[in-house]
Amino acid sequence: MRGAWQGDVHGARSLQWRGKTLESVAEFDSVGLRYGTGAEVLRDLDFRLANGGFYFLTGPSGAGKTSLLKLLYLAQRPTRGRIRLFGEELSEAPRDALPAFRRRIGVVFQDFRLVRHLSAFDNVALPLRIAGTAESEVENAVREMLAWVGLGDRTGARPPTLSGGEQQRVAIARAVINRPDLLVADEPTGNVDAEMAHRLLHLFTALNRLGTTIVVATHDVGLIGATPGAQMIRLEGGSIADPTGALRNPPARPAVEGQA
Amino acid sequence: MKWLFASPAERRLLSGGRLRGPTPWVIAIMSFSIMLIAASGLALANTASLLGSAIQARYSVEVPGGGRDLSGLLQAVKSTPGVMSAEAVPESEMRRTLERWLGPAASSADLPVPALINFDLRPGADLAAVEKRVAALAPDARVSAHRESVKPLLSSLRLLQWVALGLVLLLSAAAAAAVVLAARGALDTNRSTIEVMHGVGATDMQVTHLFQRRIAIDALMGSLVGAAAAAVVLLFLAAGAAFAGQLTGGATLGAKDLVILALLPLALTMLATLVARSAVLATLREEL
Numbered sequence: 181m182r183g184a185w186q187g188d189v190h191g192a193r194s195l196q197w198r199g200k201t202l203e204s205v206a207e208f209d210s211v212g213l214r215y216g217t218g219a220e221v222l223r224d225l226d227f228r229l230a231n232g233g234f235y236f237l238t239g240p241s242g243a244g245k246t247s248l249l250k251l252l253y254l255a256q257r258p259t260r261g262r263i264r265l266f267g268e269e270l271s272e273a274p275r276d277a278l279p280a281f282r283r284r285i286g287v288v289f290q291d292f293r294l295v296r297h298l299s300a301f302d303n304v305a306l307p308l309r310i311a312g313t314a315e316s317e318v319e320n321a322v323r324e325m326l327a328w329v330g331l332g333d334r335t336g337a338r339p340p341t342l343s344g345g346e347q348q349r350v351a352i353a354r355a356v357i358n359r360p361d362l363l364v365a366d367e368p369t370g371n372v373d374a375e376m377a378h379r380l381l382h383l384f385t386a387l388n389r390l391g392t393t394i395v396v397a398t399h400d401v402g403l404i405g406a407t408p409g410a411q412m413i414r415l416e417g418g419s420i421a422d423p424t425g426a427l428r429n430p431p432a433r434p435a436v437e438g439q440a
Numbered sequence: 441m442k443w444l445f446a447s448p449a450e451r452r453l454l455s456g457g458r459l460r461g462p463t464p465w466v467i468a469i470m471s472f473s474i475m476l477i478a479a480s481g482l483a484l485a486n487t488a489s490l491l492g493s494a495i496q497a498r499y500s501v502e503v504p505g506g507g508r509d510l511s512g513l514l515q516a517v518k519s520t521p522g523v524m525s526a527e528a529v530p531e532s533e534m535r536r537t538l539e540r541w542l543g544p545a546a547s548s549a550d551l552p553v554p555a556l557i558n559f560d561l562r563p564g565a566d567l568a569a570v571e572k573r574v575a576a577l578a579p580d581a582r583v584s585a586h587r588e589s590v591k592p593l594l595s596s597l598r599l600l601q602w603v604a605l606g607l608v609l610l611l612s613a614a615a616a617a618a619v620v621l622a623a624r625g626a627l628d629t630n631r632s633t634i635e636v637m638h639g640v641g642a643t644d645m646q647v648t649h650l651f652q653r654r655i656a657i658d659a660l661m662g663s664l665v666g667a668a669a670a671a672v673v674l675l676f677l678a679a680g681a682a683f684a685g686q687l688t689g690g691a692t693l694g695a696k697d698l699v700i701l702a703l704l705p706l707a708l709t710m711l712a713t714l715v716a717r718s719a720v721l722a723t724l725r726e727e728l
Binding site for chain 2: 253255275276279280281282283287293294295296297298302305306307309310311315354358
């Protein structure tokens with residue numbers, strides 16, 4: 181198994197690609213995105229996500245946060261500009277090349293996107309099985325992960341029988357089970373109580389300390405305030421506000437402080 | 441056969457069980473029809489072959505008017521080099537044959553019946569030698585090859601063989617079209633699952649494998665059910681000797697034909713599997 185959640189803060193990774201240590205997980209150069217023949221929803225995006233960084237993506241509704249996340253998790257191609265992920269130019273990469281990169285990205289969708297007819301266990305196990313992990317390893321990793329998000333007794337439950345908060349926790353467990361290099365989360369704490377939000381943030385922070393770059397789209401000011409060291413990306417009208425240039429040329433590995 | 445196997449976890453990924461929806465039943469009907477048509481085509485081929493070989497070397501000497509002493513002519517034909525056997529057809533037998541079409545009038549002495557000598561010529565022997573001897577003894581007699589007279593029948597049988605082959609191909613194409621529709625329907629039903637699979641890094645081949653396997657099993661079950669039903673019908677028909685005689689002229693299906701028929705359900709399954717694979721891959725590639 182490539183990296184099920186172990187909670188070990190001493191195992192921080194440096195991101196390697198073709199023998200080089202990467203400073204940036206993602207690089208956007210003059211990226212624009214439009215759907216069909218409509219106006220551009222994202223314009224002239226120029227930024228880099230430092231390897232091991234923790235970012236909050238904020239902005240008003242309709243600013244383009246979800247579209248930007250789609251570009252990050254390779255569900256959408258830019259209509260112009262260049263995107264490099266993990267050191268590889270992927271804007272026009274062949275379709276067959278994308279799965280290998282998607283396996284390095286964990287995604288928490290706002291609407292969870294769980295497979296309704298699969299149990300919580302099978303939903304969380306999906307990334308591991310897709311990656312070809314042995315079933316014996318899947319069993320332990322998934323049970324441990326579900327127990328950690330407080331669903332150890334609901335492994336056989338199907339999503340329609342779970343509450344919104346439980347579904348969200350299953351979605352988060354699925355996103356982090358493979359210990360991704362990049363975790364992208366769209367309003368991950370929107371349906372959970374304060375205590376669970378704190379635990380999930382702790383999980384994200386711990387993952388970040390292990391080397392995973394985190395991008396969380398959120399309106400939750402409290403969440404941002406509880407994560408010292410995290411950087412904010414503010415999106416307005418499809419453009420990023422970056423007056424200091426810190427997003428264009430980020431300092432290497434700005435990992436966040438540990439959570440209490 | 442890897443496409444038929446999947447882990448329990450893979451099997452759970454697609455919603456819905458087997459034998460749901462019309463696909464297996466459509467394929468069963470196609471398989472049933474293909475088997476019967478193919479069996480008929482093969483029986484026709486055997487009949488044409490049997491008939492063709494039986495009359496390949498057979499010739500007739502027809503003497504208009506009849507009522508003559510044919511012994512001299514028969515002797516002359518028999519003694520010609522290359523003639524293996526020869527016999528005169530009795531006039532009574534000729535009239536009995538004509539009775540099928542003319543009724544009792546065929547027995548009337550007023551009806552002139554030609555005299556007939558049938559003979560078999562060794563392959564490669566010279567027919568002209570026989571014609572020369574016949575012409576010397578009976579200048580108005582005519583020598584004809586049986587194969588010429590049944591040539592239209594043999595042509596019709598061969599045409600029917602091609603028609604049967606065409607029908608088998610058309611039905612296979614219809615089965616393939618049904619599989620394409622079934623594959624697209626299954627993709628639509630499971631679209632959200634596919635999106636999630638792609639999102640966590642599944643390749644098109646991993647997704648395709650699931651659908652290909654599902655459709656392959658449906659097609660295999662449908663094909664076998666259709667083939668089994670067709671086998672029952674064929675056995676029933678074969679048991680009716682009269683029908684078999686009319687249909688095939690006494691020809692039966694040989695071991696080679698039975699092997700071909702047994703392979704048809706598997707061929708249909710392979711076709712369905714390949715078509716499903718292409719349809720699913722093509723649909724997936726229309727996406728990002």
